[in-house]
Each structure stands twice: as C-alpha cells, then as structure tokens.
Amino acid sequence: MRTWLRRRFPVRPPSVIKARLSPPLALLGSFLGLIVIGTLLLKMPVSTHVPIDWLQALFTATSAVTVTGLSVVDTGSHFTLTGQWILLLLIEAGGIGIMTFAAATLLAIGHRLGLGEQQLIRDSMNYTRFSDLGWLIRRIVVMVVVVQALGAGLLMLIWVPALGWGQGAFHSLFYAVSSFNNAGFALSADSLTGWGGHWGVVAIITLLVIVGGLGFTVLADLGKQRRWSQLTLHSKMMLVGTGGLLLFSLVFFLLAEWNNPATLAGLPWYERLPVAWFQAVTPRTAGFNVVDVASLTLPVTVLYLLLMFIGAGTNSTGSGIKVTTFMVLVLATRAFLRGRPLPSLFGRQISAQLVYKALAVALIASVLVFVALMALTFTDGRLGLENLLFEVVSAFGTVGLSRGITTELSTPGQLIIMLTMFLGRVGPLTLAFLLTRPHQPVVRYPEGEVHIG
DSSP states (O other), X not given: OHHHHHHHSOOOOHHHHHHHSOHHHHHHHHHHHHHHHHHHHHHSGGGBSSOOOHXXXXXXXXXXXXXXXXXXXXXXXXXXXXXXXXXXXXXXHHHHOHHHHHHHHHHHTTOOOOHHHHXXXXXXXXXXXXXXXXXXXXXXXXXHHHHHHHHHHHHHHHHHHHHOHHHHHHHHHHHHHHHHTTOOOOSXXXXXXXXXXXXXXXXXXXXXXXXXXXXXXXXXXXXXXXXXXXXXXXXXXXXHHHHHHHHHHHHHHHHHHTTOTTTTTTSOHHHHHHHHHHHHHXXXXXXXXXXXXXXXXXXXXXXXXXXXXXXXOTTSSOOSSOHHHHHHHXXXXXXXXXXXSSOEETTEEOOHHHHHHHHHHHHHHHHHHHHHHHHHHHHHGGGOHHHHHHHHHHHHTTOOOOSSOGGGOOHHHHHHHXXXXXXXXXXXXXXXXXXXXXXXXSOOOOOOOOOOO
C-alpha cells in the first residue's frame, strides 16, 4: 500500500519545491498570507470593543502589514489592547520584511540558510551580495531591537508621567514600533496633534522615522565603516538625498504655512519650528501628523505628493520609488544636459542598467498611481480629484496621510486603496528582482532615429 501511494503521489524533495518557488511569488505569497492571518485575528471578538465587518478587518490588516497607516476605524477606540498588540506585531513583521523576519528566526534556532533561501532573502531585500548576508540579517535584528527599545525608553520618560505606567509604557512601545517601521498608526484619532510643540516627542519620533527610512544596508554600512570615504555609493546617496529632502521640505513648509491660521499661524512662535520639522519628516513614509492635513495650503499639498511618491530608502521600512531612484533620475538628466554618456557622483559612475531600472520603476509607479486614480474617479468621484489623488499617492508610498476621506470611500474604493497599498509595498521589491535578472539578447538590431522632446 505504501509503495503504491509513493508511486501514485510522489513526494518531491524540499529543494525542488524551493527551486520552483520564485522570489516574486514567495514575496507575494508571504505578504498575502500575513494579511489573511491578520484579518482573521483582528476579526476576533477579543480584538475589538465594537464588532467590525470583514472589509474593515481586511483594510486594517492590509494597512498594518504594508506599514501604511490608513485606517477606516479609529485604532485607539475600536481595538482592545489585544487588537492593538496584534497590529503592533503585524507592523513589525511587515516593516522588517517577512523574509528577513523568517531568516532571523531560522538563524536563531541554528538553521543554516541554503542557497535557495539566501536567494529569496537577497531578492526580497534587493541586496546584491551573498557573502555577508547572514551577518547583515543578524545586524538588522540587533538594530531593530536596540533602536526601538531606545525609542520606547525615551518616550516613556515623557508619557509615563503624563499617562501612567500601563498606558504610558504601551503608548511608548507602540509609537516606537510604528515610527521606526514608518507605519503611521496612532492610538488617537488626531494622530500626534497634541504633541506637536513638544520638542522631546518630536525629536524622538522623527529620529525613529529617519533611521527606519534610511534602509538596513545603510545602517549596517554606517555601523561597519567609520569614514565617509569608506561608505558605499548607495549609502552616500541615501544620506545626501535624505538630508537634502528634509532641509528643502522644512524651509518650504515654513514659508508656505507661516501665515496659515489653520497650521503655523495659530501657534506660538516657539512651537512653529518643531511642528514644521515634524511635518517635513513624516510625509515621505511615516504618516503621522501634528496639524490637520486637509488644512494645508495648496503648495504644501503638492509638495507632499512629491515626497510621498519618492518615499524612503531601498530595503527600508518605507516604500515609494525610493530616494536613490529619484537621485539616479536627476543625475541622469544632469549628465544628458552636460553631454556625458553616463551619470556619476562622488567619483563613481552609475551604469546604464541602473538608469534603465530607475526609469522603469518610476514609470511603472506613475502608471500604477494613474490607473488607481482613474478607478477611484469612477467609484468615488464625489470626493474630489485633489482628495483622491492625495489618497492614492499616500497609499502607493505606504505613507498613511489622508485628507479625511478614507472612511468615506465606497467598498470598491477601499478595495482599490488596499490593492494600491499592497502593490506599493510589494511591487517595488518584486519589480527590482525582475529588472535585475541578466538577459543577453541573441540578436542585435541596427540603431534607429527617434525624435525626443
């Protein structure tokens, strides 16, 4: 009987199964699986004070796993402590990356990663080397634990005296995890509006957001190297690009909102700088806010669209097209205007393949945003084009900022936003794998002339 079963239903070795499971499918399956599990857990009666429907549970789980922060129910009032813990764990797993999380668990129990497993993890992180992959994963786990613990500890110094030990400690941990993972989930309906003028809270939250958005490879590089000259080109571009975007956003926000009575003009002069700094840091990926987003001036709203579309760093806890993608496009444009064949920076040349990859990522992201916006104009056109565009770009960049229309979206509209969040988080990773697969053309065609511009 056993012999007949083996012949009838042969069991394939694990190596064969792993070989047939491509990294894109593994990434899609892992995120979808976590979303399904999260939906089931959030739908349990013990997770909510008031029962929520399946669509609300699915939307919240998707937003948590994709570290977005958009929500159709208030996190603080609808979910019990158990539900909030479930959200915290979903944010952690989605932010660090399911593949990295699984690899860290295997390494912790003494399992040695095979080539197939290393390939999956490497592609999920958009990492190019195998030699120090195990070292990088261990370093990521240490950084995540240490940074979040420090952030929670510092926040406890502020919130425990104000909220008490139990609530203050949990608030500190929740916001430390949500900030580092650039999730934007808050335990109050107005996010962190009441703390905008508190330099301590602003400094801790924004530092966690910036560190989480730089990318794990950049953080590992900074921990390994002590001199600027020894850093990789990627790390240098991320640091310069992030610093430039933050400085530009801060100055622009101060100038555009200084006389706006709904934002800066209604605050004492000594609170305007911390509020402006907070609002300059969070739009790229985090989604926290200390002012009413719907009350922002039109110039700042347009700036936020750009910042959300750019996003954070590669293999970070944020999404978007990524800072380095944006910088490569800018450098390629500069090289063309100067008549140079390839862009360069810091004494290093950027290959044509990377330029093509940046162009493809930006174009596909633009098409995704456009298609989602077009779909929303059919389902929820009553909410206004400006609001819908802001919601779509926020979902794609997994930012979580909203002009207050998330709860007003129709059922098809919520499904569109969920799909946009999912593709915004998973799509760039899968796309990066597909674009980096080498392919040598068999036939080379003669060049043709095409008029551009």
